[in-house]
Amino acid sequence: xxxxxxxxxxxxxxxxxxxxxxxxxxxxxxxxxxxxxxxxxxxxxxxxxxxxxxxxxxxxxxxxxxxxxxxxxxxxxxxxxxxxxxxxxxxxxxxxxxxxxxxxxxxxxxxxxxxxxxxxxxxxxxxxxxxxxxxxxxxxxxxxxxxxxxxxxxxxxxxxxxxxxxxxxxxxxxxxxxxxxxxxxxxxxxxxxxxxxxxxxxxxxxxxxxxxxxxxxxxxxxxxxxxxxxxxxxxxxxxxxxxxxxxxxxxxxxxxxxxxxxxxxxxxxxxxxxxxxxxxxxxxxxxxxxxxxxxxxxxxxxxxxxxxxxxxxxxxxxxxxxxxxxxxxxxxxxxxxxxxxxxxxxxxxxxxxxxxxxxxxxxxxxxxxxxxxxxxxxxxxxxxxxxxxxxxxxxxxxxxxxxxxxxxxxxxxxxxxx
Ligand code: EPZ
Numbered sequence: 064x065x066x067x068x069x070x071x072x073x074x075x076x077x078x079x080x081x082x083x084x085x086x087x088x089x090x091x092x093x094x095x096x097x098x099x100x101x102x103x104x105x106x107x108x109x110x111x112x113x114x115x116x117x118x119x120x121x122x123x124x125x126x127x128x129x130x131x132x133x134x135x136x137x138x139x140x141x142x143x144x145x146x147x148x149x150x151x152x153x154x155x156x157x158x159x160x161x162x163x164x165x166x167x168x169x170x171x172x173x174x175x176x177x178x179x180x181x182x183x184x185x186x187x188x189x190x191x192x193x194x195x196x197x198x199x200x201x202x203x204x205x206x207x208x209x210x211x212x213x214x215x216x217x218x219x220x221x222x223x224x225x226x227x228x229x230x231x232x233x234x235x236x237x238x239x240x241x242x243x244x245x246x247x248x249x250x251x252x253x254x255x256x257x258x259x260x261x262x263x264x265x266x267x268x269x270x271x272x273x274x275x276x277x278x279x280x281x282x283x284x285x286x287x288x289x290x291x292x293x294x295x296x297x298x299x300x301x302x303x304x305x306x307x308x309x310x311x312x313x314x315x316x317x318x319x320x321x322x323x324x325x326x327x328x329x330x331x332x333x334x335x336x337x338x339x340x341x342x343x344x345x346x347x348x349x350x351x352x353x354x355x356x357x358x359x360x361x362x363x364x365x366x367x368x369x370x371x372x373x374x375x376x377x378x379x380x381x382x383x384x385x386x387x388x389x390x391x392x393x394x395x396x397x398x399x400x401x402x403x404x405x406x407x408x409x410x411x412x413x414x415x416x417x418x419x420x421x422x423x424x425x426x427x428x429x430x431x432x433x434x435x436x437x438x439x440x441x442x443x444x445x446x447x448x449x450x451x452x453x454x455x456x457x458x459x460x461x462x463x464x465x466x467x468x469x470x471x472x473x474x475x476x477x478x479x480x481x
């Protein structure tokens with residue numbers, strides 16, 4: 064079992080390059096199922112989740128070759144339409160093959176993802192949207208079976224903003240006859256990145272990035288080349304690392320406009336955040352952080368994927384802060400571990416009330432999900448003494464060589480593989 068060992072107290076300084084976005088790469092790789100042929104992607108992050116979806120596409124008959132940050136996917140021949148439980152259970156985002164498979168092959172059998180540490184994670188809105196486009200959907204033995212001899216464009220109103228739900232339906236709609244309108248669509252930048260790839264494939268899409276997306280389906284789709292957008296959550300996590308260690312870090316490759324809510328919240332804590340002309344983001348800590356309240360929301364609000372990281376920051380702030388998690392019902396699993404490091408946090412329903420302490424003390428802690436593990440690493444960077452974060456495979460799902468990036472910024476951090 065791999066773990067990270069760190070000794071806190073070093074202000075991070077220097078420059079760091081952000082990798083490609085996990086949550087853009089996953090739907091974009093799934094979208095290759097929509098059109099036969101060779102796709103070439105660049106700025107693809109080297110992550111477990113990307114390997115997993117590549118394995119899934121190979122199970123379906125595609126060929127997938129990785130070379131550094133480049134990924135070649137050829138979906139000329141597909142001989143399967145099933146996403147099996149053994150793969151889906153390791154990564155819920157496998158559900159993203161449902162729409163493309165159904166649209167191209169006329170059928171798809173995808174294991175229900177099951178819950179995960181942060182919540183039940185239902186996919187009812189994905190399924191209801193596909194049914195509106197003419198699919199016949201049934202669930203048995205833990206699998207979703209969807210069949211459609213041709214999808215038809217429809218007006219779909221999502222009663223909850225869902226990122227992968229919007230992505231699944233947008234992909235399916237590119238091969239549905241006629242017009243599909245998705246209302247109350249998610250507005251995340253990763254949706255825009257996926258739409259840009261689909262347009263490069265010949266799809267006709269307008270409104271991506273707003274709450275109403277219109278897709279003129281049925282046109283010819285062809286393979287494409289595409290560069291994945293930078294990972295805004297990795298950038299936000301690195302910015303939080305600079306702030307919590309009172310360091311001075313230049314974050315290259317991110318798009319600051321994707322991070323407004325996070326950067327503004329960081330400024331409220333007293334961190335000095337400057338966006339350089341070429342887009343790099345400079346974050347300077349410098350003094351004890353002020354306590355601020357945070358409420359997660361769909362984009363462009365404060366991202367739920369930055370909530371755990373911000374809780375680490377607030378655990379050593381100068382007063383009382385309230386963090387409200389509105390997206391997932393169980394996304395406070397990092398609290399118990401932060402408490403072990405001396406954090407003073409009380410949970411009341413969807414609110415976490417954090418009373419800042421002067422310093423955290425290093426301790427052995429356990430990662431429970433991707434962003435919780437990032438939160439524990441941030442806490443370990445600031446804590447007095449040694450922190451060991453176990454089950455670091457959670458971190459490897461969504462961060463490319465995070466400990467190397469932090470080490471290059473001066474952190475005392477190593478990966479133990481015993
Ligand atoms: C995506 O998950 C991201 N994953 C998550 O990132 C992110 O936290 C989440 O969006 C919210 O921003 C990927 O993009 C691969 P949702 P997703 O559907 O699409 C409810 C990370 O750390 N809902 O937007 O699964 C759901 O229960 C991961 O990188 C339904 O009720 O999230 C939740 O309460 C974690 N029915 C809310 O909507 C549905 O059919 C938002 O979920 C679908 C969702």
